[in-house]
Amino acid sequence: MDSNSKKAIRNIEDEDYIPNLSYDSVIFGFNGEQLKILILEYHNTGLFALPGGFVKRHESLDDAVKRGVLERTGLDKIYFEQFHTFGSLTRSDSDVMKRILLGNSFDLDTNKWMLDRFISVAYYALINYDKVTLKPDLLSDSINWYAIDELPPLMMDHEKMVDKALNVLRNNIEKKLVGMNLLPSKFTMKQLQQVYEAILGENLRRTTFQRRILGMNILERHEKLYQGKAHKAPYLYSFK
Amino acid sequence: MDSNSKKAIRNIEDEDYIPNLSYDSVIFGFNGEQLKILILEYHNTGLFALPGGFVKRHESLDDAVKRGVLERTGLDKIYFEQFHTFGSLTRSDSDVMKRILLGNSFDLDTNKWMLDRFISVAYYALINYDKVTLKPDLLSDSINWYAIDELPPLMMDHEKMVDKALNVLRNNIEKKLVGMNLLPSKFTMKQLQQVYEAILGENLRRTTFQRRILGMNILERHEKLYQGKAHKAPYLYSFK
DNA sequence: TTTTATTGTAACAAAATGAGACAATAAGAT
DNA sequence: ATCTTATTGTCTCATTTTGTTACAATAAAA
Missing domain, CATH: 1.10.10.10 (Winged helix-like DNA-binding domain superfamily/Winged helix DNA-binding domain)
Incomplete structure (x- = not known):
């Protein structure tokens, strides 16, 4: 609880965040023809992933997701909704996280909290494709639109997340007027x-x-x- | 991380659990006439709540919930499904948790992790009313069936959880053959x-x-x- | 044997959906 | 100007689904 007094420059401070909890977001857009989602690629790893992040100690879960979407798309009034929390024992993969940290020249020891098990709350968001200004985050090279049937292989359980998001979207289309946000x-x-x-x-x-x-x-x-x-x-x- | 070497008898050890994460369950049963849910009452507090608990470090989220339902109902093959994760800043109430700990003669200091903020994953379960053997947990006096329109006032955001569970159940009744489990x-x-x-x-x-x-x-x-x-x-x- | 309450199913009406057909355009081609 | 083309808005009629009522078929009590 009281370690980590020395802080490298490129670090995410674990004390600010709720441990073992993350979020991931399936951000949908529609370009006039295809349904697309935002996928990012981590520095020097070849790993593709959904935009995700951690929840600050003094921030609601929803606000954490809003923050993540805002930082990456520039949009602050979006439609989004939680659809599932992924909590299996096997979903976290410390080797993958190591690759990401190393690819970013992060210190493994200072950031070892990120190698731990994470339960992740998954959200989908519906945004206006044309209004987006894409911006990669600290850990990633690029963030781009991919048509849902042309996704690159995604790390960990992120493909499962996309599948589930799509299913939920299909079920909600009648009830929630999903179209209006795209x-x-x-x-x-x-x-x-x-x-x-x-x-x-x-x-x-x-x-x-x-x-x-x-x-x-x-x-x-x-x-x-x-x-x-x-x-x-x-x-x-x-x-x- | 290394405190708590002395352990009082009546304690829940924080090291075994994922911090800041809990689950709550809306357990439905049908008595032939009414739809009912299980509500427990904490010792010496007059507080009514949904059956909930924590997730062990080496246990999946689903297994934690299964364990909780098994311990309280004796049933191990149940239908259950996660429906929402509650993560607002205001949902946790350390005063309420203090009352619960004090009502159980738990040491506030050793158990202070329980006073922290919790993000809670809510599940609903559908079980066979007649096959249940109800058993209160460590912290509670009683666990009982209550008709959904005759619930006692529930603590924290548990009433919101019940409302949402019912909504999800209503939406799922056509798609998932909900009836069969009740x-x-x-x-x-x-x-x-x-x-x-x-x-x-x-x-x-x-x-x-x-x-x-x-x-x-x-x-x-x-x-x-x-x-x-x-x-x-x-x-x-x-x-x- | 008659009465009573409930069940299973049929019959017809009303509403929703499937499948075509067609007239009404904008603008390009002639 | 007129003709052609692709697409749109709406209408019609067939089909399917749902709402509503009716009624015969019971189990068991009167």
Whole structure:
């Protein structure tokens, strides 16, 4: 409890954080065609991972995640929701953590708390693809969008997390109007349908979809969008 | 990290557990009429709470919960599922924990780790009401069934946990065949409907319910159940 | 044998969804 | 200007699902 008086420059101080607890985030965006998520790559390791982090002693779990998303995307008003806490004994891998620490020239001894077992609370977030300014964190080289069916191999149990996040998203799409957070404030019916299709992973019938969504009475119709294409222009909609 | 060499008899050793992490469980049972949950009362405090506990360093989160349910109900094959992790700054209340420790004649100093902030992973469990042998834990006087609409005031954020558990249960009832875990292996259609009604908190139409459930093709029909009543005897069913 | 309460299922109505069809465009091609 | 093309908004009719009512088939009591 009272060790670590000398602090290297590149260190994360364990005293500030709740031990053995982390979060990971599956951050979804939609580029108009595909559903994508943010994946980062740790320095000098070839390891790909979900953006994650630790919870400060004087910070709520939700705030820790908000902070992490803000730091990496520049967005501070996002939709996010916890979906599962991963607590198996086998999920933590101290060898992987060693590689990450060494790849960042972190001192193994000072940072040995990071080699310990971690229980991780996983969140998904839905953000506006176009408004993001990506910024790698201290430990990583890059952070980038990857289409959900073209992900690199992810470390530890992060692929399981993505799978579960997608499942939860699919179940929530009807109940929680998930689409609204992945689109700009005004959008066409086609765009909305594409979000639904990307999430559900299946094609939907255009006429039925349109009728069903309009029947929900959740959309407001605005002006038409002239795209310069040789066909009828679609209306723009926003959520009420 | 190396204190606590002297151990009082009535102590929970902090070194065995992951710090700042706990679980709480909303354990549902169905008595044939009402949906009930298990609530315990801490010694000499008048405090009512959900059964909870800590996670050992060498134990998965799920196993910790299984252990807790087993110790209190005697059941080891139960259906349970995590539904939310509560991590706000305000949820932990050291005054409440002090009352509990003092009510149990625990030493405040040796057990001060329990006064710290805790992030709690909440689970719900569905168990067979009739097969339970209730047993209070070390810290509590009693553990008892309470109908969900007749709960005593619960400490800290435990009422929020119950609300959320019920919501999740309502959403899962269609997808996960929740009913099967609250009933004996053979049951009548009426019993199944009563479970649904208790969970959803609304009355269902008998004929529609029967047709819909039978249409799912998940039930196997067995012999009739003669209840000694002056009317047609219902069939018994089990899940396939 | 009649009465009573409940069960299983059928029958029809109403609502939701599936599947096409088609007229109404924007803008490019002629 | 007119014709062509791709897409949109809406309508129609078929199919499926759900709501509602009705009714015959019991177990056991009266």
